[in-house]
Amino acid sequence: MAQTALITGASNGIGLELAKIHAKQGGDLVLVARSADKLNALADELRHQYGVKVAVIAKDLAQSNAATEIFAETERLGITVDILMNNAGIGGHGRFFERDLAKDTQMIQLNITSLTELTHLYLQGMVQRRSGKILNVSSTASFLPGPLQAVYYASKAYVTSFSQAIAEEVLEFGITVTVLCPGAVATGFVQAGDLQDVDAWKNAKSAKSVAEYGYQAMQSGELVAFNEAKLKFASDWVIPLLPRKIVLKISRMAMEKRK
Numbered sequence: 001m002a003q004t005a006l007i008t009g010a011s012n013g014i015g016l017e018l019a020k021i022h023a024k025q026g027g028d029l030v031l032v033a034r035s036a037d038k039l040n041a042l043a044d045e046l047r048h049q050y051g052v053k054v055a056v057i058a059k060d061l062a063q064s065n066a067a068t069e070i071f072a073e074t075e076r077l078g079i080t081v082d083i084l085m086n087n088a089g090i091g092g093h094g095r096f097f098e099r100d101l102a103k104d105t106q107m108i109q110l111n112i113t114s115l116t117e118l119t120h121l122y123l124q125g126m127v128q129r130r131s132g133k134i135l136n137v138s139s140t141a142s143f144l145p146g147p148l149q150a151v152y153y154a155s156k157a158y159v160t161s162f163s164q165a166i167a168e169e170v171l172e173f174g175i176t177v178t179v180l181c182p183g184a185v186a187t188g189f190v191q192a193g194d195l196q197d198v199d200a201w202k203n204a205k206s207a208k209s210v211a212e213y214g215y216q217a218m219q220s221g222e223l224v225a226f227n228e229a230k231l232k233f234a235s236d237w238v239i240p241l242l243p244r245k246i247v248l249k250i251s252r253m254a255m256e257k258r259k
Contacts, residue, residue: 009088011038013187017211067117111155147252
């Protein structure tokens with residue numbers, strides 16, 4: 001029996017690649033993103049290539065009512081979501097006090113609030129069925145403060161902590177929660193977050209490779225998944241041992257733009 005996965009941010013980048021991987025495995029899909037045109041094009045491609053069922057829900061998760069409307073739509077369509085992949089997210093570059101506060105509050109809504117709401121809404125059914133998988137896409141940024149991306153780094157710290165906590169809570173119900181913590185990824189995130197000319201993205205990994213790693217980690221029930229061993233080593237053994245002021249300096253240097 002095909003399992004249905006709901007994927008947010010499915011119109012491009014990691015989300016799009018996750019959708020392709022799941023469809024290739026014979027799984028049905030609910031694709032969520034802002035662009036109906038992009039989602040419909042992807043849905044047609046996946047239906048034609050893999051013969052899977054694909055529902056499209058065009059919603060902007062930076063809006064406060066989006067998560068409840070998405071849940072209501074899947075309920076209306078009679079879709080059981082077996083796998084939830086919270087991939088949608090956005091960043092933003094610059095000193096916090098100089099940035100547009102509205103953009104940062106939208107970032108919090110998208111990266112934290114909507115992710116939390118979707119997880120809560122779909123977790124109810126998973127607990128009742130005593131099965132399910134959740135993949136939350138976070139970042140290695142979640143393990144340290146991020147000068148010049150203060151709200152983004154803080155939002156991902158929430159995702160990583162939240163994911164691990166609920167993973168422990170739902171383990172007894174046969175549900176796994178995996179948090180994927182990649183480094184720089186070559187997606188539209190760079191342009192959307194005004195991160196051009198930031199050195200950290202010079203050697204960005206492909207969205208496809210990150211999605212493949214994350215999907216396999218989710219299927220294996222991993223708790224925290226790093227797609228690069230060096231990033232795991234740094235997060236586990238280097239950053240915790242350095243003085244906080246040094247960590248802040250290193251973190252800021254990584255986000256400085258080339259002049």
